[in-house]
Amino acid sequence: MFFIMCCLQLVKQCHAMLEAGKVYCQSSKSFINGLRELGQNCSRDSLMEVSEPHILIDTTQKSVKTKLHTFVKEDVRHFKDVRKEFERRSECLEGAQAKNAQAPRGKTHEVEEASNALLNARRMFRSEALDYVLEVRERVQSTKLTITTIPIVSSQDALVVTHGLSFCSVQYTQFVLNSAREKRDMEQRHAAIKKKDVSYDDSIMDFNADAANGIAMEGYLYKRASNAFKTWSRRWFSIQKNQLVYQKKFKEQPTVVVEDLRLCTVKPSAENERRFCFEVVSPSKSCLLQADSERQQQAWISAVQNSIASAFQERREDTHSPVSPSGRGSGTEQEDSSCKALEEVQAIPGNRQCCDCGEADPEWASINLGITLCIVCSGIHRSLGVHFSKVRSLTLDSWEPELIKLMCELGNTVINRIYEARIDEITIKKPQSSSPRGDKESWIKSKYVEKKFIHKLPETGRNTLLRRSSARRNRATTADRSGPKPPLKPKPNHRATLPRLTDAEDEEEDLSALHPGALLYRAAALQNFPVMADALAHGANVNWVNTAEESSTPLIQAVSNALAACEFLLQNGANVNQADSNGRGPLHHGTILGHTGLVCLFLKRGADYNAKDKNQKDPITIAVDNANADIVTLLRIAKMNKEMREMDEAFGHTGDDTYQDIFRDFSHMASNNPEKLKRRSADPRF
Known part of the structure; x- marks a missing residue:
């Protein structure tokens, strides 16, 4: 019995030894x-x-x-x-x-x-x-x-x-x-x-657009907050992927200051008491930064400028392709359009300087006002909202021919005669290009929102109805409405924007007592852009209805003239589907006149091609009756495109923009070669 107990004890000890040995061997192996x-x-x-x-x-x-x-x-x-x-x-x-x-x-x-x-x-x-x-x-x-x-x-x-x-x-x-x-x-x-001097300033790197990590420049800068306290914080800034970003902590997600460096400019800032400040300005905001020394300030300004140049160079290289992504035309068409817009618009008197601060060579524009702007003023205009100003780049955005013509009809000199007519009577000083942003913002709001500097219209004798003489009514029904109209002549000893209208068959018509809406209506019929701009500045309703003439609107009146007048009214909020008492909207009238360019413009702006007039005729029916093949083509393409898009959306597809290319070609032809669109089909049903 004792022997058996000893054997059992030995077995237990052996088992314990084996288990401990396994642990020891494993630990020893891990350690080695x-x-x-x-x-x-x-x-x-x-x-x-x-x-x-x-x-x-x-x-x-x-x-x-x-x-x-x-x-x-x-x-x-x-x-x-x-x-x-x-x-x-x-x-x-x-x-x-x-x-x-x-x-x-x-x-x-x-x-x-x-x-x-x-x-x-x-x-x-x-x-x-x-x-x-x-x-x-x-x-x-x-x-x-x-x-x-x-x-x-x-x-x-x-x-x-x-x-x-x-x-x-x-x-x-x-x-x-x-x-x-x-x-x-x-x-x-x-x-x-x-033993060496370690007090020198070497806290920045040189600009390198081809850096392997994609960071062209980085270093510490002070940034002024946009809050009411205007506090300054030290942040780690870098230029990467054509963006200016900063980080508060290492490995923190970068905060983007400028989304696209092509849309910004940089300049030293002297408006703050702090030294070594510079400003990075984009259309949406302005960022005030401060370096530790003058050397750092110059290095950062140079780096941002070089980054802007690199971004433009990359864009040119990307667009130099033989075929555009849609498969139609050259990839340089947008760039050519921008170059043409910049050249033609800046050639207008007064457009070589910013309309609001006078800075040279402005590269931005307000398309509904018809003025050129520097990048700082364009950002302020953008903040006003599109109901006051619609901002577009003269160098980066594509420009339709009708928009370029519109810009060339107005310009800074014409608009400032309206919006700064009383500037000499008021003690407010117009800002300069070097003025602080706050001064420019205050001036622009006073000028375009509060309209403090325009001439006030007389309070008495305003006529809200506008009737044509019998001679003009007869001429409207028998003559080609697209023919030339007599010019508006200014009233003697009165400002040019409230003129008299003279006609061989009519007595002189005094427009100075007209209601702003009626003034816009008459100026639209005669394609007088300064008077149209003046009427809008004085509060004219762009959709004003003349009940004395079949409830016609300024846009319908402008149909008989040219693309630019209609574009001007549309950019200022005209309703492209507002019909007269006969149920005919601008698209109906453009189709009746056979004006292919206007039909294309109205379709691009969302005109309803299915709307029927009192005779139950839609624009397609009218175009077929008039045997106008080009307009029928445009209307049918617009209809087919809508149907295809609805089908694509139902099946989760995105569709394509081929019809946009066709409309673009028609727009260019209507503006540059209108004679090519004066074609009729022998078969009305073609």
Whole structure:
């Protein structure tokens, strides 16, 4: 019985030994693998194989536990002290940078004091940074020496125990010598660098549009907030992917300041008391930034300018393709359209300077006002809303021929005669190109929203109805309505925008007492753009209805003349589907007159091609009756396109824009070669 009990006890002990052995072997294997991995990270140091487990335990006790414990308890504590000093110097530098940024340009003494404090803080910070780097490298080197000696000593002890040999490992000796040499070299380089002047400003990089990481420029800048407090914050800015972005913290998602650098400009800013400021202006907003020095300011301005140029160059290279994405025409058509718009629009008197501040060579426009604007004023106009001003780029956006003609009919000189008619009577001073943005914004709102500077219309004698003479009514029904109309002549000793109308068959008609809506109606019939603009400035309803003439509207009156007059009214909010008392809208009238360009324009602006007049005729029926093949083609294409789009949407498809290309071709032909559209079909049903 006793023997059996001893056997059972032995079995239990054996089982316990086996389990402990498995754990030991696994732990030993993991530890040795860890040593190998560490050795692989030290490329110049080789780790020898450890074969004796009991020797490994002894070596671990001596080399790892004792030495690493000393490293963690003593060396790391010293390292933390050095790090705290480094962080303290970093905070001092940030404080000196903030005081230097706040120093007002007009106070020389404060500027000099802040500059000297910044130089001293930068010198102390960089000296402490060098000490910090040296400390890090020395501690890492010491730790590496401790860890890599473990297998070497282990192997050496194994040889002593096994073979009774005692000799110094050549590998170990070489490693110790190399480590000592590296430490001496580090200390010598450290001493040499600390003798140099480390107070210089080298905190920015050079602009590099082809940088491998896509960052063309980066560095710290102060940014003024757009809130009411106008606080300044230091942020890490960078130029990447044709955008200007900043980050508050490392690896934080960048905040985009400028979405597309082609849409912005950059210039030094002197409106703030702070030094080294510059402004990045886009149509949607303006961002005021500050560098730490004049050198940094110039470097950033140059970098943004180079980025803008690079963005334009990339766009030109992208558009120089033989076929456009839609498969029709050249890829340079939009660029050619923009170049044509810029040349023709800037050639109009007064358009070489911004309409509101006078800055030279403006590259933006308000298409419903017919004026050119600089980028700052264009951003302010955009903020007013499209019911006041519709902003478009003269260099980046595509321009339809009718829009270019519209811009050429008005211009800064004409519009300023209306909106700045009383400028000499008012003490408000017009801003200049160098004026602060706030002054420009106040002026533009007073000019276009409050309309403080226009001449007031007389309060008495305003006629809200407008009747034509019998001669004019007869002429309207018998003559070609598209023929030339007599010009509007100004009333003597009165401003040119409220004229008299003279006609050989009519008595002189005085328009100065007309209601603004009636004035717009008459000016639209005669295609007089300055008078139309004047009427709108005085509050004319662009959809005013003349009940004395079949409830006709200014847009219907403009149909008999040209594309530009209709475009002007549409850009100012005219309803393209408003019909007269006969149920005929502008599209009906354009179809009746056989004006292909106008039909194309109205269709692009959303005219209803299914609307029927009192005779139950829609525009397609009228075009077929008149045997106008081009207009029938346009109307049928518009109808087919709508049906195809509805079908595509039902099946989840996006459709294509082929019909837009066709409409574009008709628009260009109507503006540039209208004689090609005067065609009739022999078969009315074609």
